[in-house]
Structures are given as C-alpha cells and as structure tokens.
Amino acid sequence: MGTFSLEPEQLAWCGELRALAADRLAPLAEKGEPGRVNRPLVAELGQLGLLERLFTSGALDLCLLRESLARVSTEAETALALQGLGAYPIHAYGGAAVRERWVPEVGAGRAVAAFALSEPGAGSDAAALSLEARPDDGDGGGWRLTGEKCWISNAPEADVYTVFARTTQGAGARGVTAFAVPADRPGLTGEHLDMISPHPIGTLAFDGVPVTRDDLLGEVDAGFRVAMGTLNLFRPSVGAFAVGMAQAALDATLTHTSEREAFGAPLKELQTVAHQVADMSVRVESARLMVYAAASAYDEGAPDVPRRAAAAKLIATEAAQQVVDAAVQLHGARALRRGHVLEHLYREVRAPRIYEGASEVQRAIIARELYKEHDKESS
Incomplete structure (x- = not known):
C-alpha cells in the first residue's frame, strides 16, 4: 500500500465504521452526561469489537478508526481513544499477570482505563514529574505513591490508571517509573474538573498508595x-481525530452553503464563500496526508517517528481549529446555538491542541x- 492512498478494503471499512457510529454509538453518546464516563457507550464499543482493535491494530488502522468515528460521534471516538491511551501501556509493557487482569476487561468494555501523566506542575514536561514512589518498608519490595495528578481523562471514574511516578x-526523565494502579487501592482519591471539553477529566490524589512489582x-x-x-503511537491518531472533526465541519459547510440563499443565490x-470552502478542503486533505504518512512510518518502524508523529498532531489539530472556525463563520449565528453540530465541534476542537503535548511542545520535538x-x- 502506498503511503498516500488507501486500499478499497480500507475505504469500505471506514464507511462501515461511520455507519456503526451513526446507528449504534451516537444514540448512546447522546444519552451520556457531559463530563462523566459513559459506561454504556464504552460497553457498546467493546461489544462491536472496536476496543480489542486498540491492541491488535497498527498506527494507520488506529487513525482510520479514530477519524471515521470522529466524523459521526466525537463522544464515541474519545471514549475509544481514552481506553487505548490508558490500557496500551499495560498491553505493551506489563507483565503477564497485569495484562491478563486488565487487557481483556478493557477490550470487552467492562473496565475503564486512564493515562495519568500530567501533574499540577508538570504537564507536557514529563521529566519534571514529582509524584513520588518511595520504597515500601514491607517485605514485598514495592512502593508507596504520594502526590497528585491533574487533567487526567476518565479520572476519577476509571477502574485502572497507568501512573507515572x-x-x-x-x-529527570531517567528517574520515572510506570505502574498500573487499580482505582480501589487504599489512599487513591479524585475529583471531577468542570471543563469546556465534554469528556471526563479530573484530578487524582495519592496518599501512600501501595504498588508492587507486579504493577x-x-x-x-x-x-x-x-x-x-x-504517545508516539497515539499522537498521529490525535491528528486523525482532528481530521475527522474537520471533515465533519466541511461536510456541514458544503450542505449549508449549497442550500442557504443570500442576495438571490446560494452562498456557494x-x-x-467558495474560496473559503476550497481553503478548508485543502487544510483537511493536507492534514489527513500528514497523519497517514506519520502512521505509516510508525508501522514500518522508521527512525524518524517522533518527528513525524509530532508534525502530524501539530498540523492536524491546528488545521481542524481553523476549519471549524471557518465553518462557524459561514453558518452564522445558527452554528452558535446549543445542540448544533458546529457548536459541539467548536467546543471539542480546542482541547487536542493542548493534550498529549501542546502545539508548542510538538514544535520543540x-x-x-x-x-x-x-x-x-x-x-
């Protein structure tokens, strides 16, 4: 397969995903409470076999999956992505016991996972983490975690956290260790944060939380x-999420400017108007190609993955912000009404320029x- 083209089977799969999102996932997403984990939606993602693909797909398939879902239901896309981000480290780096405990549960949609890296004083700068893992004085050779995490997606409702201490x-970065921490460990508490983005985000507090060698x-x-x-695996797919949102905004704009009349003719x-729509299309397609190229590089084991992953996330998230903003402008006041697809996208599109490394961090990389x-x- 060429880096810049998709096979007919892949295009067909994307169409099937969009249909599933419309028929099975979007109705469940609409019933969810903003800012809270939607467990029926997560369970349906598991029932459809989409969560299991997080552990078996390559980077390009992950991008196609996230882009396709995002075009129809950003809530479904985000629920899936957060499961992957939280559980992939367990799948890829955990021992047999912790993998067997959590990967099947997450894949089936019965357990919710979270990726706990950011702290109040250390966002994208992972080397500055201060959550401390002190050796436990007991006989097990484990540690006790003390400190805080902040801006953690799915917190405090997740069942297991990938925690960096x-x-x-x-x-610096060489003194950080990753653990899988079940939510029911003594000393682990958390609170919700009220954010502009509708997906669940919260804080975690660790008061001597015990972890063992098995974790x-x-x-x-x-x-x-x-x-x-x-992050090198998931950053291109953050770009795919952004491309999906941008494509949804472009689709809505094509329909609106074809049907809406002004000054005696359709807006198109x-x-x-026509030139703005052309620019929107070019931004979407350019971002999509960068995302696919970065994902293909990851799948091929190319040496320049960190740079290409960062570039894909940077260009796609910035382009999506521009495209959604232009779409709102062309729709006028109706796009600002609560419940309009562009009102939803306008709130959703801002966060990806920050999480998993802000745009400035991507430029530094x-x-x-x-x-x-x-x-x-x-x-």
Missing part, C-alpha cells in the same frame, strides 16, 4: 520510555529531532 530523585510497566526508572512509546455562488538528524549527517 518518580522513583529516583534528581534524575510495574516496563523497568524501574524507564517509565519515560513507556510514556513516549505510547459567492466567490468569497520537531526542531530537536531535525537538529539531531542534522548533527548526525554532519559528523
């Missing part, structure tokens, strides 16, 4: 590798990787 002080994901002091390995007959490549070629 500092095991070695003063070691380890990867090696001690190698949690940064777990975090980056997960106005050159200023891109520049760092470019100079690394340049220095290697120059030596």
Whole structure:
C-alpha cells in the first residue's frame, strides 16, 4: 500500500465504521452526561469489537478508526481513544499477570482505563514529574505513591490508571517509573474538573498508595520510555481525530452553503464563500496526508517517528481549529446555538491542541529531532 492512498478494503471499512457510529454509538453518546464516563457507550464499543482493535491494530488502522468515528460521534471516538491511551501501556509493557487482569476487561468494555501523566506542575514536561514512589518498608519490595495528578481523562471514574511516578530523585526523565494502579487501592482519591471539553477529566490524589512489582510497566526508572512509546503511537491518531472533526465541519459547510440563499443565490455562488470552502478542503486533505504518512512510518518502524508523529498532531489539530472556525463563520449565528453540530465541534476542537503535548511542545520535538538528524549527517 502506498503511503498516500488507501486500499478499497480500507475505504469500505471506514464507511462501515461511520455507519456503526451513526446507528449504534451516537444514540448512546447522546444519552451520556457531559463530563462523566459513559459506561454504556464504552460497553457498546467493546461489544462491536472496536476496543480489542486498540491492541491488535497498527498506527494507520488506529487513525482510520479514530477519524471515521470522529466524523459521526466525537463522544464515541474519545471514549475509544481514552481506553487505548490508558490500557496500551499495560498491553505493551506489563507483565503477564497485569495484562491478563486488565487487557481483556478493557477490550470487552467492562473496565475503564486512564493515562495519568500530567501533574499540577508538570504537564507536557514529563521529566519534571514529582509524584513520588518511595520504597515500601514491607517485605514485598514495592512502593508507596504520594502526590497528585491533574487533567487526567476518565479520572476519577476509571477502574485502572497507568501512573507515572518518580522513583529516583534528581534524575529527570531517567528517574520515572510506570505502574498500573487499580482505582480501589487504599489512599487513591479524585475529583471531577468542570471543563469546556465534554469528556471526563479530573484530578487524582495519592496518599501512600501501595504498588508492587507486579504493577510495574516496563523497568524501574524507564517509565519515560513507556510514556513516549505510547504517545508516539497515539499522537498521529490525535491528528486523525482532528481530521475527522474537520471533515465533519466541511461536510456541514458544503450542505449549508449549497442550500442557504443570500442576495438571490446560494452562498456557494459567492466567490468569497467558495474560496473559503476550497481553503478548508485543502487544510483537511493536507492534514489527513500528514497523519497517514506519520502512521505509516510508525508501522514500518522508521527512525524518524517522533518527528513525524509530532508534525502530524501539530498540523492536524491546528488545521481542524481553523476549519471549524471557518465553518462557524459561514453558518452564522445558527452554528452558535446549543445542540448544533458546529457548536459541539467548536467546543471539542480546542482541547487536542493542548493534550498529549501542546502545539508548542510538538514544535520543540520537531526542531530537536531535525537538529539531531542534522548533527548526525554532519559528523
């Protein structure tokens, strides 16, 4: 398969996903409470076999899945993505016991997972994490977690958290360890945060929460590798989520400007409108190609995945913001009415430019990787 084209089977699968989202997922999403985990929706994602694909698909398939769902139901897309982000580290880096405990449950939609990296004083800067993992004085050779996490999707309602904690002080990124922490561990509490984005986000407080060697994901002091390995896979698919939202906004705009008349003709007959729609289309397609290329690079094991993943997330999330904003402008006041598809997209599209590394962080990654490549070629 070429990097910049999809096979007929893939296109057909995308169509099937959009149909499933419209028929089975969107009705459940509409019944959910904003800012809370929608467990019936998660269960349906499991029933349809979509959650299991998070652990068996490559990066490109993950992008196609997220883009297709996002075009129809952002709630369904986000519910799926958060399950993947929270549970993928367990699947990829956990021991047999922790994998067997959680991966089948998450895949079936019976358990909710969360990725707990950010803290009040350390967002995208994972090397600055301060949640402390102190050695437990007991005989088990485990640790006690003390500190806070903030801006955690699915918190505090998740059943299991992938938690990143500092095991070695003063070691920066090299002193962080990843653990799978069940929500019922003593000392673990949390609160909801009221956010503009409608998906669940909250805080977590750790008061001497016990974790054991069986809860380890990867090696001690190698949690940064777990975090980056997960983010390198999911960052292009964040871009796919953004592309799906942008395509939905473009679709709505094509319909509206074809049907709405102004000054005696459909809006599409106005050159200023037609040119804006053309620019929207170019932004969507450019972002889509960058996302597919980054995902294909990941699947092929290319050495420049960090740069390409960051670039895909950057261009797609920024483009989606521009496209949705233009769509709102062309729709006028009706797009600002609560319940309109663009009112929903306008609230949803802002967050992806921040989470999993803000746009500024993506630019820093891109520049760092470019100079690394340049220095290697120059030596």
